[in-house]
Amino acid sequence: MSAPSTGPAPGPGPGPATVPTPVRMPRSAFERSFFGRLLRNPVGFLGFVLAVFVILAAALGPLLSPHDPLAQSIRERFQGPSAAHWLGTDNFGRDTLARILHGYRTSIGVSLGAVGIATMVGAVLGLLAAFFGGWIDRIIMRLMDVLLAFPIILLAIAVLAVLGPGSFNTGLAIGIVYTPIFARLARAPALTVLNWDYVSAARALGSSPARILARHVTPNVLAPIMVQVTLSLSTAILVEASLSFLGLGTQPPTPSLGLMLSESRNTMLLSPWVSVFSGLAILLASLGFNLFGDGLRDLLDPTLRDA
Amino acid sequence: MAQYVVRRVLDLLFVLFGVSLLIFLMVRFIPGDAVAIMLGANTDITPDRVENLRRQLGLHLPIHEQYWQWLSGVLRGDLGNSIWTGRPVTQEIGARLPVTLEITGLSLLFAVVAAVPLGVLAARARGTWGDLVVRVMAIAGLTLPSFWVGVLLLYFFSIYLPTWPAIGYVPFTQDPLGNLARLALPVVAVSLPMVAGLTRILRSSLLEVLNSDFVRTARSKGASERAVLYKHAMRNAMIPVITVIGVQVGYLLSGVVVIEQVFAIPGVGRLIIGAINERNYPLVQGVVLIVTAVFVVVNMLVDLAYAWIDPRVEYA
Numbered sequence: 001m002s003a004p005s006t007g008p009a010p011g012p013g014p015g016p017a018t019v020p021t022p023v024r025m026p027r028s029a030f031e032r033s034f035f036g037r038l039l040r041n042p043v044g045f046l047g048f049v050l051a052v053f054v055i056l057a058a059a060l061g062p063l064l065s066p067h068d069p070l071a072q073s074i075r076e077r078f079q080g081p082s083a084a085h086w087l088g089t090d091n092f093g094r095d096t097l098a099r100i101l102h103g104y105r106t107s108i109g110v111s112l113g114a115v116g117i118a119t120m121v122g123a124v125l126g127l128l129a130a131f132f133g134g135w136i137d138r139i140i141m142r143l144m145d146v147l148l149a150f151p152i153i154l155l156a157i158a159v160l161a162v163l164g165p166g167s168f169n170t171g172l173a174i175g176i177v178y179t180p181i182f183a184r185l186a187r188a189p190a191l192t193v194l195n196w197d198y199v200s201a202a203r204a205l206g207s208s209p210a211r212i213l214a215r216h217v218t219p220n221v222l223a224p225i226m227v228q229v230t231l232s233l234s235t236a237i238l239v240e241a242s243l244s245f246l247g248l249g250t251q252p253p254t255p256s257l258g259l260m261l262s263e264s265r266n267t268m269l270l271s272p273w274v275s276v277f278s279g280l281a282i283l284l285a286s287l288g289f290n291l292f293g294d295g296l297r298d299l300l301d302p303t304l305r306d307a
Numbered sequence: 308m309a310q311y312v313v314r315r316v317l318d319l320l321f322v323l324f325g326v327s328l329l330i331f332l333m334v335r336f337i338p339g340d341a342v343a344i345m346l347g348a349n350t351d352i353t354p355d356r357v358e359n360l361r362r363q364l365g366l367h368l369p370i371h372e373q374y375w376q377w378l379s380g381v382l383r384g385d386l387g388n389s390i391w392t393g394r395p396v397t398q399e400i401g402a403r404l405p406v407t408l409e410i411t412g413l414s415l416l417f418a419v420v421a422a423v424p425l426g427v428l429a430a431r432a433r434g435t436w437g438d439l440v441v442r443v444m445a446i447a448g449l450t451l452p453s454f455w456v457g458v459l460l461l462y463f464f465s466i467y468l469p470t471w472p473a474i475g476y477v478p479f480t481q482d483p484l485g486n487l488a489r490l491a492l493p494v495v496a497v498s499l500p501m502v503a504g505l506t507r508i509l510r511s512s513l514l515e516v517l518n519s520d521f522v523r524t525a526r527s528k529g530a531s532e533r534a535v536l537y538k539h540a541m542r543n544a545m546i547p548v549i550t551v552i553g554v555q556v557g558y559l560l561s562g563v564v565v566i567e568q569v570f571a572i573p574g575v576g577r578l579i580i581g582a583i584n585e586r587n588y589p590l591v592q593g594v595v596l597i598v599t600a601v602f603v604v605v606n607m608l609v610d611l612a613y614a615w616i617d618p619r620v621e622y623a
Binding site (some may be wrong): 043062076142143145146149150151152154155157158160161162234235238241242245246247248261262265268269272276278279283286287290291 | 466
């Protein structure tokens with residue numbers, strides 16, 4: 001893993017290396033729209049589909065779920081994939097698909113909450129630092145430097161050691177860990193925008209700091225933040241799964257992907273299916289947001305956009 | 308350069324000061340009476356023991372004096388004693404840290420050794436199926452949960468290679484081969500995402516460099532493709548790779564903390580999880596402090612090395 005922006009290449013995106021055609025037909029309105037451009041980036045589109053799929057699974061999981069994720073059935077335990085249990089059953093005979101759908105609910109819920117906290121708190125801190133400058137800027141950004149100094153997992157573990165385990169605290173811990181990323185991300189472009197003429201004009205007209213930040217600065221820093229939100233979701237899913245795997249995150253019997261993987265290790269030699277599918281579920285969710293974030297960056301970066 | 312080094316060292320000291328303050332305050336943030344929680348699992352709690360521990364942790368002093376006492380202890384290499392074993396925290400960590408650092412170092416080595424040929428292959432074979440395979444693997448590998456890979460490796464080795472010593476740890480000095488054999492699986496599991504990340508960056512930076520003017524000049528003066536690649540292009544293409552290595556060391560360290568749990572390796576990861584479960588806060592504080600300090604120093608060294616390698620880095 002790399003920096004909470006899962007360190008994708010700072011070069012050309014993952015688009016196919018085609019030779020540009022000499023004559024280009026003018027793009028239709030649909031082709032120039034957001035989705036039209038997304039469709040022409042197959043990898044980003046795949047990420048978008050995966051991310052939507054995972055979010056739907058998290059939101060509708062309990063409705064789609066073929067079985068009760070907590071219902072035990074000793075006679076049906078350790079089954080492989082079958083028509084009745086698409087992804088098999090675990091050591092208590094619980095349906096793996098049902099548990100994964102409910103696990104997505106926890107994983108995605110915690111990750112969305114964590115990145116939401118980090119975005120709100122981080123962006124506000126970054127904007128305030130840029131706007132006021134001076135000692136306010138220095139104090140905020142120094143605090144952010146200190147938070148960034150910790151290895152990610154270790155800081156999350158330390159926060160959970162204080163707060164105690166559980167889904168809510170895990171979200172809070174990951175949120176604290178990711179806050180400095182958003183503070184830095186919001187501050188840098190805000191500093192540039194605050195120097196532009198129209199912002200000076202707004203100031204001269206007597207706009208309040210809150211209005212300047214909300215109306216004039218925020219729209220200009222939104223694109224990189226949206227990209228970072230998507231990429232951070234990708235790593236937050238992995239961090240949440242790691243923490244649950246370590247026993248510090250979501251507590252049983254609530255289904256959680258990291259916890260499922262951890263519990264299934266003990267009975268793996270009898271049936272590896274729960275381990276295989278719960279890990280695959282983590283990978284797909286994280287991969288989806290990562291690819292989508294990459295595609296989003298290509299789309300939102302005007303320097304890469306074709307007319 | 309000298310000025311840059313001094314500035315970086317001052318930054319580092321400031322960050323470490325902030326880190327120490329946060330770690331010190333950590334125990335004070337625990338909701339409720341920390342001492343009662345720490346002793347919670349014990350059956351023979353007497354008011355005497357509570358008072359003793361309170362004094363041992365310095366909790367009877369005003370908070371700034373507590374911090375001063377704790378910090379001066381840390382600077383003298385005294386991180387307090389483990390609540391359960393009574394052994395000095397530094398001793399407990401000293402026994403575990405080399406294990407974690409060994410896995411991290413081996414993983415870094417493995418990632419670079421695997422990523423360089425893959426990146427070169429993908430860049431040279433641009434547009435072919437070989438390039439496509441490497442690129443797809445590099446994208447998918449980036450988000451591979453290393454603990455999952457570890458669990459699967461453990462499963463396959465216990466079924467198909469049951470004689471392989473897949474679990475546990477032997478010190479290198481005791482049994483070098485046994486040490487490397489036991490660390491092979493965790494190292495592969497932890498470094499795969501980094502292999503993917505480095506391959507991807509090397510490919511794109513190599514492609515960019517191979518399109519630049521000086522490479523065209525080298526080709527036109529008749530240099531062999533090999534010489535162009537290794538003498539001219541590679542050195543420039545490695546610069547972004549080195550930056551990413553610096554960033555990723557932290558992720559590697561995080562991965563190692565988790566993978567130790569999978570392979571029952573006695574490193575700091577297992578130490579801190581155990582310490583949290585038994586509410587051994589001095590030990591938790593000590594691990595977080597030491598590992599973060601190591602991490603911060605390594606990051607600074609990478610930055611300095613980077614400035615030294617690439618003359619274009621500004622020391623501003």
